Amino acid sequence: MSFPLLFDFYELTMAYGYFRAGIHERTAVFDLFYRKGPFEHPYVLFVGLEGVLQGIENFRFGEDEIRYLQSVAPQIRDEQFWDLLRRFRFHGTIYAPEEGTVMFPREPMLRVEGKLFEVQLLETMLLTYVNHQSLIATAAHRMVEAAAGKPVIEMGARRAQGVDAAIDGARAAYIGGVSKTATTEAGRRFGIPITGTMAHSFVLAFHRDVQSPDQAKEAELEAFTAYAEAFPDQCLLVVDTTDVERSGLPNAIAVFRKLREKGYEPIGVRIDSGDLAYLSRVCRKALDEAGFPGAQIIASSDLDEFVIRDLLAQGAPIDAFGVGTNLITARSDPALGGVYKLAAIEWEENGERHLSTPIKLSENPTKVTLPGRKNVVRLLKDGQFVGDLIILEDEEDPKGPLRMIHPEYRWKQKVVTDYEAIRLLRPVYRDGRRLIDKITPDTARQTAAQSLAQLSPEHRRLHMPHEPHVDLSDALYERWMAEIHRRRMEKVQ
Amino acid sequence: MSFPLLFDFYELTMAYGYFRAGIHERTAVFDLFYRKGPFEHPYVLFVGLEGVLQGIENFRFGEDEIRYLQSVAPQIRDEQFWDLLRRFRFHGTIYAPEEGTVMFPREPMLRVEGKLFEVQLLETMLLTYVNHQSLIATAAHRMVEAAAGKPVIEMGARRAQGVDAAIDGARAAYIGGVSKTATTEAGRRFGIPITGTMAHSFVLAFHRDVQSPDQAKEAELEAFTAYAEAFPDQCLLVVDTTDVERSGLPNAIAVFRKLREKGYEPIGVRIDSGDLAYLSRVCRKALDEAGFPGAQIIASSDLDEFVIRDLLAQGAPIDAFGVGTNLITARSDPALGGVYKLAAIEWEENGERHLSTPIKLSENPTKVTLPGRKNVVRLLKDGQFVGDLIILEDEEDPKGPLRMIHPEYRWKQKVVTDYEAIRLLRPVYRDGRRLIDKITPDTARQTAAQSLAQLSPEHRRLHMPHEPHVDLSDALYERWMAEIHRRRMEKVQ
Known part of the structure; x- marks a missing residue:
């Protein structure tokens, strides 16, 4: 059994440096x-935790x-150092x-939290999972938000940055709110609903020796008919292989009529090129x-949140809406810059x-960076988000009227009363x-939906959203300033 | 044994449509x-072929x-259809x-080329490998080109879009010309040279109860000393944990002096923040x-080809140069839009x-799309690229003076003489x-280097490069126009 060495090589050299x-x-x-x-x-949206927990279980050295x-x-x-690796299990x-x-x-x-060399070795693995999956879930959320209640379908596998990106990306997109994915393996592995009908190649495969536009149209009709016979109750036809208005659409309607004669209602048509508003x-x-007011129109072709909104x-x-590249690669900003920083060390x-x-x-x-063992307290009022407070783990939850102070612009303050305080971080893994x-x-997906429902529409806006209040507790702020001043070296020019 | 179902679900529904x-x-x-x-x-740079060939071998249905x-x-x-899948091997x-x-x-x-349902089922798998890996290799090539002979090191795993993206991405980056990777598993799996030294956390781990800038500086010196003891012949120190000029750099020099006393020469220093030109x-x-003119300076921190060039x-x-996010995600354009299109069908x-x-x-x-079974002929003159000709497979290689004609701007022509013609596509998989x-x-990597060496500096320029000549053979152009006109439907407004 072989385990992937999911770490940057410097995590190993550092581990040995610590050992020496x-x-x-040390904790x-x-x-x-x-x-x-x-x-x-x-x-x-914080996504990737299940991957992290499975990754830790597989983090071994054969x-x-x-x-x-x-x-x-x-x-x-x-040899003692290599033995440490041979016995490696994360015990933190x-x-x-x-x-x-x-x-x-x-x-x-x-x-x-754990032994220094153990937590150091996990660095890259934790970051890769959380950065990637949180990014894609967030990209999906934005597109779902733009679609304003209409379903969004993920279909980007072919443009994903590798096989994992396609499969784990589909899972993240589902958590972010898409309804279905085209990626079959994501359906099998995670139980996500999958969907799929036909590509243009299906129509072209029926283009025998086409000599005229009429023959091309006949070939398309033959393709549509074949598909409707195979999937009479799931008939969704792609109508832009040659010409939507003159061929794809009339052919689809002809096939839908025959289906209805047999007692089936069609799903609808898909448009994959051209001006989607006009078509x-x-x-x-x-x-x-x-007579097919119930037939749906599915649009795809380089969609993103802004095109959907417009x-x-x-x-x-x-x-x-079917979305591919722009979702599965988070094209407009394809990396979440998560980092992994030392916050406390035993001495x-x-x-x-x-x-x-x-x-x-x-x-x-x-x-x-911010020092110490920290947690996050979410403050809700009538179920709605009013702010987050980053606190030191050993602080009590805030009680009573709370003055929140912006960590940079200290004059920016607000007093919050009658709130509910929810500590977000809780132990998910301990002692192996x-x-x-x-x-x-x-x-x-449910957690995401509930968490998003606490935000106001102003926070969720796609462009120029309202900045949420995320402040530091007084104790954390004071510790932070103290640690800065202990290290700050005077620059004289 | 379980195989990932690496296809879009519509490839299965289409396969069944063809079957019905x-x-x-049909071929x-x-x-x-x-x-x-x-x-x-x-x-x-066309990369991903090895992945494709391995993917095909694993393309099974248990x-x-x-x-x-x-x-x-x-x-x-x-049941006949499901049996087709049970027996599935790609025979094309x-x-x-x-x-x-x-x-x-x-x-x-x-x-x-192969049976319609077989080649259709491979669609997504082929696209995912080739799109991703060609993209990353090309991104790497641009950064290597910008670095003008100085080594570029790939260190982006933590920002990669999943584990495959990190590992296969490192392979692609190496093919594109980077010298080393930080991704350990890419080293193990592919034999790529790996590298790694220390993060800021290594320095901070030595920050015991720091009460003053002097103590922070002492802690850094202690960390550097520990690292130098562990790796005396590989001593590369990250110098920006608190202050490059007042702490990291003088500490590094102090450690380098001690190393030299023991007979070792340092590798150098790494700068990971601040203004890299100044520092x-x-x-x-x-x-x-x-007295350390041989000590190297390695820079990292959100580098891309344009920052490197500047x-x-x-x-x-x-x-x-150490490059992370911008390379491993091809951040400025994170998808290669490769497509997979039907070009010929037996009837x-x-x-x-x-x-x-x-x-x-x-x-x-x-x-x-372009019709028919095609190949690409690369035309070289004195070993230098003069143009490509997309031809029909059954055409002979061009011989004698060749008039190349731009496929859109037909008046754009050039005559090429005394060239060498190299047919690029050759069979790599057949009959299972x-x-x-x-x-x-x-x-x-060698193939890439040789292929790139055939291009002129004008083609390789990062910004506003010269457009290469890629034309169609007369036979292909005529077939193309004929197929368009057979299908083009008159629009009357």
């Missing part, structure tokens, strides 16, 4: 968080793995919100006049153990085993 | 090609798979250029003055077999087995 310094078993606390939302969106690592790190000759604790929860910049989405109106009118704003009679002095809370100052002020059941896409 | 119409075993020819290069780049498909397609009750033929070859828009990168100059000066244009003394009439060559007209003129050896990343 004798600090590899360390890492936060996984992002600094800026993709698409200038003010939040992301003899093959050890041999490979020894070959690329011949400097490491301590992971804290996380429920998969699907809305999370804001700087909020820990995972808090990982959908042409199709709607013809279908209505032919089509609907123009009153295009489209019943469902021994005179036989006593201390937890120190370092921060990275960095040359970029926006990259300064997961503490929560397998998370199905449906569970995470 | 009795045409599923069909599909082309895989792209219409427009990513990043407005005039070509891509009983689990059949059961799942039956559950989602209950309309399909023909695949033609492809060598993995790594430069390919231009509209040129077939794969030509797939690299500061580091270079200090390292030179301290840093070098400003004379920043950077010796190697029986009066007991005779014909190969008809349909095209898709589509509502978008740029999406009109691959015809070529396993393609190593090094082989494909």
